[in-house]
Amino acid sequence: MCPADSVDPGRLEEREVIRIELADGTRHTGSVTIIARKHYLICRGAGYPLHGHVEGPLEDLAIVDLTTLQTRAEVYEESRRRMLGERIPGAEPVTRDDFEHRLRSIARARAGCGDDWSRELQITRQFDELADRIGLAKAKRQWILNEERFRLRSNRDPEMRDIWVADVASPSCLARPRPQDFDPDLRTRRRRSPIPPGARSDPFGLHNVLKAMRQLGLKARIDRLGDPPHLRGHILVKMPIKGRAQFVAMAERDDPADPIRSDGDWSGTATKARPVSAVAGLPSQHPITQP
Known part of the structure; x- marks a missing residue:
């Protein structure tokens, strides 16, 4: 039987999880990868060697049945959920104040992780994902993270020397965020602050x-x-x-x-x-x- 008579491997996407059945009754489940416009199936898990097993090119196999278990989008969404872990409780931000409050809440949760570096990494990804939505600069993200860690041991507003190694820092490493930096509107965020x-x-x-x-x-x-x-x-x-x-x-x-x-x-x-x-x-x- 010609594979083209039953299935079309050419429609498959990279990282899509599928199950195939060959003409001899053999079944394989794995993730699709594309090399030189040819589709291959990477199989791992029980019944396969530790280094995995490759079936393909799929275009040359006598496939009698092909079932999609997870689409590319579903695979990426599952991977994203594992990387972010359990969501820090809180409402979805809408306004400028919402974004600032949400970012500080996540930073405060990160500061309280202690020695749980795995959870700290997950919360950091949640923080960065939200900060990316408003294009917050890396130096200003670092200020929020350092400030919330400082507030675990003090109630006063920190100075730069409290959260950095000196009272001055490179603007690309550490800078206090302005209120307008949390605004969802891009034009407002890009507005320059006048010198006093x-x-x-x-x-x-x-x-x-x-x-x-x-x-x-x-x-x-x-x-x-x-x-x-x-x-x-x-x-x-x-x-x-x-x-x-x-x-x-x-x-x-x-x-x-x-x-x-x-x-x-x-x-x-x-x-x-x-x-x-x-x-x-x-x-x-x-x-x-x-x-």
């Missing part, structure tokens, strides 16, 4: 210092930011000379008399606590070098 008027008008403000350095021809960029970001930060400056000369200008509003200091590595020579003007050769009368 006081920081914008302050000549020693981080963004004004960065702008002044670039106007002097220096290759400067934000390297670390504190919380809030306009009060504390590090600016990495690469010197316009041959080699790997660079330094870090640190801005901290806690010390208004000398807010910008350098602390870096200049071809292996430490330049700690030297004023920016001494390291970069900036004019002493420039606003960023004057207290």
Whole structure:
């Protein structure tokens, strides 16, 4: 009997679970895989070797009966349920506040897992799946997870040094989420937050210092930011000379008399606590070098 007279293996999808019966009465159950446009059946379990058994190509077999046990979509949905585990109780989020509350609830459950790393991994997947729906940045996800872990031992609002190794961090690693970051509307989430008027008008403000350095021809960029970001930060400056000369200008509003200091590595020579003007050769009368 020609296989095409009874079944059509060409309609099968990758990872679909089927059961086939051959002309000699043999039956096989397994998952479909496609190689070079040919369909094969990967059989595992009782009655098969540990490394599995392959039947195919199915187009060349005398198949008298073919039954679909699980479609591709059902296989993926079952795999997803196993990866997520039991759902953390709570209503499905709709509004901005709903998304924030739901994410924090899941993060709080993750923080309470203790040594159960398997359950922690499942809850992390639930957290990431919800965060993906609103496109929440990785650094802001990390802030929520770290903050909820901190709240297990303290009731006060954490500062960055409480949930990180320092009071500044790379913006790509850790950043406090804004309220609008939880909004379901994409245009609202993408709306930029204005710099506070006081920081914008302050000549020693981080963004004004960065702008002044670039106007002097220096290759400067934000390297670390504190919380809030306009009060504390590090600016990495690469010197316009041959080699790997660079330094870090640190801005901290806690010390208004000398807010910008350098602390870096200049071809292996430490330049700690030297004023920016001494390291970069900036004019002493420039606003960023004057207290």
